[in-house]
Amino acid sequence: MQHGALADLREIPSVVGGNEESRHGIVLAKSLPAKRFHIQTGETLYSARQKCPGLVVVPPHYWLYVECSNAMVQILREYSPEVQRFSVDECFLDYTKMDKHFGDPVKVANVIKNRIRDELGFTVNIGISVNKLLAKMAGELKKPDMVHTLYPDEIPEKMWPLPVKELIMVGRATAPKLHALGIHTIGDLAKCDVQLLESKLKSHGRLIWEFSNGIEGSSVRNDRPEMKGIGNSTTTPFDVTDEKTAFMFILSLTETVAMRLRDAGLCCSLVAVSIRNKDFISYARQRKIHYATDSTDEIYSIAKQLFREIWRDEPVRHLGVRVSALSLGKNSQLSFFTQKDPVKMKALDSAVDNIRLKHGSRAITRAAFAHSGISARSGGVGEEDYPIMSSIL
DNA sequence: TCTGGGGTCCTAGGACCC
DNA sequence: TCTGGGGTCCTAGGACCC
Numbered sequence: 001m002q003h004g005a006l007a008d009l010r011e012i013p014s015v016v017g018g019n020e021e022s023r024h025g026i027v028l029a030k031s032l033p034a035k036r037f038h039i040q041t042g043e044t045l046y047s048a049r050q051k052c053p054g055l056v057v058v059p060p061h062y063w064l065y066v067e068c069s070n071a072m073v074q075i076l077r078e079y080s081p082e083v084q085r086f087s088v089d090e091c092f093l094d095y096t097k098m099d100k101h102f103g104d105p106v107k108v109a110n111v112i113k114n115r116i117r118d119e120l121g122f123t124v125n126i127g128i129s130v131n132k133l134l135a136k137m138a139g140e141l142k143k144p145d146m147v148h149t150l151y152p153d154e155i156p157e158k159m160w161p162l163p164v165k166e167l168i169m170v171g172r173a174t175a176p177k178l179h180a181l182g183i184h185t186i187g188d189l190a191k192c193d194v195q196l197l198e199s200k201l202k203s204h205g206r207l208i209w210e211f212s213n214g215i216e217g218s219s220v221r222n223d224r225p226e227m228k229g230i231g232n233s234t235t236t237p238f239d240v241t242d243e244k245t246a247f248m249f250i251l252s253l254t255e256t257v258a259m260r261l262r263d264a265g266l267c268c269s270l271v272a273v274s275i276r277n278k279d280f281i282s283y284a285r286q287r288k289i290h291y292a293t294d295s296t297d298e299i300y301s302i303a304k305q306l307f308r309e310i311w312r313d314e315p316v317r318h319l320g321v322r323v324s325a326l327s328l329g330k331n332s333q334l335s336f337f338t339q340k341d342p343v344k345m346k347a348l349d350s351a352v353d354n355i356r357l358k359h360g361s362r363a364i365t366r367a368a369f370a371h372s373g374i375s376a377r378s379g380g381v382g383e384e385d386y387p388i389m390s391s392i393l
Numbered sequence: 394t395c396t397g398g399g400g401t402c403c404t405a406g407g408a409c410c411c
Numbered sequence: 412t413c414t415g416g417g418g419t420c421c422t423a424g425g426a427c428c429c
Contacts, residue, residue: 018397020394021394023394023395023396023397024397024398025394025395025396026396028398042397044394044395044396046394046395046396047395049394087428087429088429168427168428169426169427169428171428173425173426202403202404203403203404204403204427225401227400228400228402229401230399230400232398232399233398233399235396270421272422283423283424284424285422285423288420288421288422317396379398
């Protein structure tokens with residue numbers, strides 16, 4: 001709207017959606033008017049259009065969302081030093097003792113909400129309570145542009161009547177199991193016998209029972225949690241039926257993963273490859289390596305082995321490469337067994353990284369991709385070129 | 394013109410050790 | 412005609428979040 005768009009996507013049935021031609025055709029986000037047609041995030045654009053002919057579909061602009069997210073966090077930090085990013089569009093803010101400086105939390109929440117709307121141009125919901133779980137549930141109440149409280153004494157009135165699937169951590173698999181036990185609302189869950197839930201759902205049963213009673217005690221962490229793994233995956237634009245083509249996609253994914261790994265200053269000791277076939281069956285294989293590496297070539301070579309070991313010689317629609325068991329890059333243990341000179345490999349990776357950082361990721365690519373019709377780098381949500389990675393969230 | 398991509402955590406089973 | 416118990420590490424798969 002700030003750039004002169006004619007229609008406000010928020011006021012018409014509209015969705016942000018992926019590109020159907022490249023088999024990315026799902027709903028990523030929806031407007032409230034689109035929601036009234038029962039369009040759901042994650043469903044196919046095809047099905048969304050059936051529910052709402054004339055639906056407006058626009059492509060995503062991930063880096064715009066990141067910029068907006070950063071601007072929002074900047075405002076939040078004015079009101080508390082303890083702000084935890086939960087996702088690109090959600091934060092937790094610890095207001096403990098901050099009322100001495102800024103006053104009543106509900107009043108301040110309204111000020112913050114209005115500032116974000118007026119200064120940044122988008123609306124937010126703010127939920128207030130005594131812990132993160134209840135604050136989050138409060139934020140999910142009526143939208144848009146609202147402030148809600150959900151204090152413990154308000155739980156029976158505001159949270160218990162909701163369908164149990166609205167509770168965080170009750171998803172596609174748990175909801176039907178709860179329904180089978182006669183549990184349909186969050187209130188039903190809260191009044192259910194914990195022992196019974198624990199026997200049916202193990203520790204998850206106790207967790208969601210506690211949540212349904214508003215019990216949750218984690219703190220708002222300002223620092224970013226330690227990264228556990230880095231992965232990229234992609235739905236291929238066409239079914240892959242031969243190993244050679246699969247290896248090209250795996251290489252392009254490995255390029256992204258390894259660059260992110262080096263950008264974060266880390267090495268990995270575990271490599272995993274995942275496959276989804278044309279019937280949507282997924283499987284994966286992982287291997288622990290007894291040294292740590294951040295080399296594109298080394299990760300690629302392990303990923304190729306893993307693919308060979310599991311591929312069922314069938315049409316593939318999705319491929320993924322993921323590294324974990326991360327350690328600090330400095331002083332990394334060199335392997336006795338790699339054929340190539342590790343010092344030279346490191347220098348090569350670092351030279352390529354620097355060229356891409358300076359001149360864009362397309363400035364230098366492997367010759368294998370030339371005229372192949374396959375992107376030399378894949379993974380990531382961005383339609384645009386990646387600038388650099390770990391610095392964002 | 395069917396069905397995305399990036400994560401974390403938990404559980405179960407097998408191999409191996411003493 | 413038999414066959415423990417405690418532990419760690421590794422792999423596969425599933426569930427959840429946004």
